[in-house]
Amino acid sequence: MVPPSTSHTPPFHVPIRYMLTGVASFLLFAVLLLVAGVRSGPPSPAPLWVTTTHVLTLGALLSFAMGASYQLVTVAFLTPIASVRGAAWNYWLYIGGLMGLWYSMARWWPTGLALFGTVTALAVIVYAVIILASIHRSIVRGPIRGFIQAAHVDLILAVLAVLSLIIAMRSGMEHGLEALLVTHIVLAMGYFTFLIMGFTLKLLPMFTLAHGHNERPTQFALWLLHGAVWTFILGEWLWGPLSWIGGALAVAAYLVFVRYIIDVIQRRVRRRIEWPIRAALAAVASGAIGAVALLAASVLGRSWLPMESVVSFYLLGWAAWTLLGYAYKVVPFLVWTHRFGWLAGRQKVPLVDDVLDVRRSRVVYALYGPGFIGFSISAAFGWTWGLVLFSGLLATSLGGFCLHMGRVLDPKWLWRVLRGGDVRP
Amino acid sequence: MPRKIADLDVREILRAKGEPFQLIMETLSGLGPDDVFQLHATFEPIPLLRVLGRQSWRGIVREVEPEHFIVQFSKEQTDRPYWRIDNRGLEPPQPMVRTLDLLEQEPRFASGEWGLEIWNDRVPAFLLPELAERGYDYLYDEMIDEDFVRVRIFKIYDGAN
Numbered sequence: 001m002v003p004p005s006t007s008h009t010p011p012f013h014v015p016i017r018y019m020l021t022g023v024a025s026f027l028l029f030a031v032l033l034l035v036a037g038v039r040s041g042p043p044s045p046a047p048l049w050v051t052t053t054h055v056l057t058l059g060a061l062l063s064f065a066m067g068a069s070y071q072l073v074t075v076a077f078l079t080p081i082a083s084v085r086g087a088a089w090n091y092w093l094y095i096g097g098l099m100g101l102w103y104s105m106a107r108w109w110p111t112g113l114a115l116f117g118t119v120t121a122l123a124v125i126v127y128a129v130i131i132l133a134s135i136h137r138s139i140v141r142g143p144i145r146g147f148i149q150a151a152h153v154d155l156i157l158a159v160l161a162v163l164s165l166i167i168a169m170r171s172g173m174e175h176g177l178e179a180l181l182v183t184h185i186v187l188a189m190g191y192f193t194f195l196i197m198g199f200t201l202k203l204l205p206m207f208t209l210a211h212g213h214n215e216r217p218t219q220f221a222l223w224l225l226h227g228a229v230w231t232f233i234l235g236e237w238l239w240g241p242l243s244w245i246g247g248a249l250a251v252a253a254y255l256v257f258v259r260y261i262i263d264v265i266q267r268r269v270r271r272r273i274e275w276p277i278r279a280a281l282a283a284v285a286s287g288a289i290g291a292v293a294l295l296a297a298s299v300l301g302r303s304w305l306p307m308e309s310v311v312s313f314y315l316l317g318w319a320a321w322t323l324l325g326y327a328y329k330v331v332p333f334l335v336w337t338h339r340f341g342w343l344a345g346r347q348k349v350p351l352v353d354d355v356l357d358v359r360r361s362r363v364v365y366a367l368y369g370p371g372f373i374g375f376s377i378s379a380a381f382g383w384t385w386g387l388v389l390f391s392g393l394l395a396t397s398l399g400g401f402c403l404h405m406g407r408v409l410d411p412k413w414l415w416r417v418l419r420g421g422d423v424r425p
Numbered sequence: 426m427p428r429k430i431a432d433l434d435v436r437e438i439l440r441a442k443g444e445p446f447q448l449i450m451e452t453l454s455g456l457g458p459d460d461v462f463q464l465h466a467t468f469e470p471i472p473l474l475r476v477l478g479r480q481s482w483r484g485i486v487r488e489v490e491p492e493h494f495i496v497q498f499s500k501e502q503t504d505r506p507y508w509r510i511d512n513r514g515l516e517p518p519q520p521m522v523r524t525l526d527l528l529e530q531e532p533r534f535a536s537g538e539w540g541l542e543i544w545n546d547r548v549p550a551f552l553l554p555e556l557a558e559r560g561y562d563y564l565y566d567e568m569i570d571e572d573f574v575r576v577r578i579f580k581i582y583d584g585a586n
Contacts, residue, residue: 009554075550206547209514211572269514336518337551342558344518345525352518 008074010081012338013417015071017091019331020409020418022064022323027402029055030395033375037387051105053312057188058098058120061319065195066094066127068330073131073148076202077140082133086126094123114166121159128152128159143218147198150226151191158187182236185311190229192319193287197221197257199326200280204261207277207329208268218260224253228291235298247295254288275362280325282369286317309380316372316394324361324368324401332356335408338417356408364404367397427573428544430511431456434465436493449473453482453498461509462498469494485539487531505579507542508534513573520545521552528559528578540579548574 032052039048070087074080081087097119104112131152135145161184168177201215228249235243261284265273273281290313297305332355340349371393378386433452435445453462462482464470474484474496482498485506489495497508510527512520524543533539543549548565556563556578565576 008550078548078550207516209516209546211546270516333517337521341518341521341551341555344522344555345527345529349522 008078008080010070010074010084010087012334013419014081014084014087014091015067015334016414017418018063018067018070019327020067021091021095022060022062022067023327023402023405025055025059025063026398029060030398033391034388034395037384037391047106047108051102054105055102056315056320058101061192061315061323062124063094063098064323064327065192068199068326069127069131069148069195071330071334072199072202073134076144076148076199077135077138079134079138079140082130082137087130090123090126090130093119093126097121097123110170114170117166118163121163124159125156128155142201143215143222144198144201146219146222147194147201150222151194151198154187154190154194154229158184158191161187176237179236182307183233185307186229186232186236189311189314190225192315193225194222196283196287196319196322197225200261200284200322203326203329204264204277204280205268208264208273209270210264210268213260213263213267215260217256221253221256221260224249224256228253232294232298243298244295247291247298250291251288251295254284254291258284258288274329274358275365276325276328276358278325279328279361279365279368280322282365283318283321283325286321286372287314290314290318306380309376312379313372313376316375321368321372324364327401327405328356328358328361331405332358332408339410339413356404360404361401364397364400367393367400371397428457428459428461430461430463430497430509432463432465436465436467439467446473453477458500464496464498466494466496467492470496503540505538505540507540507577509542509544511544513544513546515546518551520549521555524549524552524578525555525559528561534561534578535580537580540577543576543578545574545576549576552576 029052032048032055036046036048036052070081097116100112100116101120103109104116132149135149138145161180165177165180165184168180197218201218204210205213228246230246231249232243232246235241235246261281265281290310293305293310293313297307297310332352336350336352336355339355343349371390374386374390375394377383378390431452433449435448438445438448449464456462464473469486469488474486477484477498481500483500483506484496484498485508486494486496487508499507499509501507508527508531510523512523515523520543524541528534528541531539534541548567553563553565561578561580563576563578565574567574
């Protein structure tokens with residue numbers, strides 16, 4: 001038997017600060033998306049679109065993923081965070097850099113981009129190093145370890161790629177800028193994909209109460225994804241057709257992963273699949289379609305299928321939708337654990353469903369699904385009216401999500417916790 | 426075969442002045458060495474404890490309400506008697522709530538006389554710090570072959586509580 005271990009769970013204010021920033025960024029993204037659709041037309045390198053994209057990626061997705069990782073790594077790897085103090089202080093570095101970076105992007109202020117981009121990059125690297133150091137101490141093995149480690153290595157490399165891009169731009173280099181940008185984007189997509197697949201190995205069986213499924217084939221998905229990321233990047237730098245192989249490997253990785261998902265679903269004990277889990281499953285399908293689109297864009301050429309559309313479909317359909325799915329299960333559970341877990345046994349405590357009834361999420365998904373599909377198609381064909389219409393759907397859906405997340409948290413209790421106070425009165 | 430807690434309620438038979446011994450022995454004959462037999466009775470069945478004790482089934486008894494006694498029999502040799510609950514198939518935080526409820530309800534856990542053994546789908550990461558907070562020690566064991574985690578929760582028994 002394993003000897004007693006101390007508590008691995010970080011103080012609640014560490015993950016929840018990042019997760020709340022993620023939720024608030026979703027709201028900001030929803031507003032900016034609507035404004036950008038009306039004012040700037042289809043997604044482009046225009047400052048407003050660049051800002052909107054980075055509010056989604058660096059704000060909503062990455063911030064939420066950072067908070068969730070600080071929490072889930074302790075649960076999945078049965079290890080404490082390597083530096084809780086570092087994670088807590090890094091939040092302020094990150095938020096300061098992020099605000100400045102968004103402002104610099106919106107104003108297209110090169111000095112600000114360099115300064116705040118470097119600060120944000122540093123904060124992201126610190127986060128990734130803390131997670132990698134935490135996993136390094138863990139004795140837990142298996143595919144999840146490979147996925148989460150790969151995610152954070154790719155994240156560090158994505159940040160280094162964008163720093164190289166900034167340096168190259170400021171030093172007046174003309175060659176290799178697009179390749180650096182593509183490298184940054186592919187590595188960032190790799191981060192989200194490795195991270196989601198890794199945590200899905202833990203979360204999906206837990207929320208569907210599945211047993212006896214085989215995790216081993218996901219090792220193939222892991223190596224196929226590594227191959228996909230690096231052949232795609234090599235294709236960009238060395239020889240274009242290599243990116244075809246990258247796209248094909250990405251499709252193969254998804255096929256293996258989908259097979260694993262089907263195995264879990266078939267072996268679940270819980271018959272009824274809840275709406276948030278359905279959303280996460282739909283997101284896997286979107287990710288697979290995104291990989292096929294990536295392959296098509298590589299083979300047919302980017303004039304046929306703009307990379308911006310593929311990336312936006314991938315981010316909205318895979319990364320964001322997965323997050324919107326699991327958030328409805330993870331956030332109420334976390335809040336319940338810290339608000340009521342210590343009272344269990346001592347007095348009657350509310351159920352997690354009393355904190356938030358997950359059935360409410362179906363309205364959010366009913367708007368989000370058509371919203372992101374319509375948005376991606378409109379972006380691909382340059383339909384301004386479609387962008388406005390579907391941006392509106394996405395904004396409404398994300399507004400509903402933020403409202404639900406806001407209801408989970410008691411403001412007075414949350415304020416005390418965010419200031420570093422005890423979760424207990 | 427994964428281990429199980431076989432539950433048998435003979436209270437209705439006892440209230441009707443019936444004899445459940447045969448049914449009890451039939452249930453026991455279908456159990457494996459790692460299984461637990463849980464019996465619901467209207468009184469503390471001391472003769473049965475003695476009879477099954479001779480067949481190396483160790484029994485412990487809880488009176489949960491008047492005329493409702495739960496007896497658990499196990500063949501496993503442990504340093505102290507362990508009450509066992511099966512939390513598999515429950516979605517978090519139900520295993521945590523169930524465990525903490527039981528620890529508070531039964532004073533013999535707090536005194537250290539008994540230990541509580543829980544069978545969970547995974548290591549209960551949020552329960553462990555709460556146990557430490559309440560002064561309990563614990564050991565956990567990942568039963569790889571049977572795909573579950575066994576956690577033994579206990580306090581050091583000083584005999585004076």
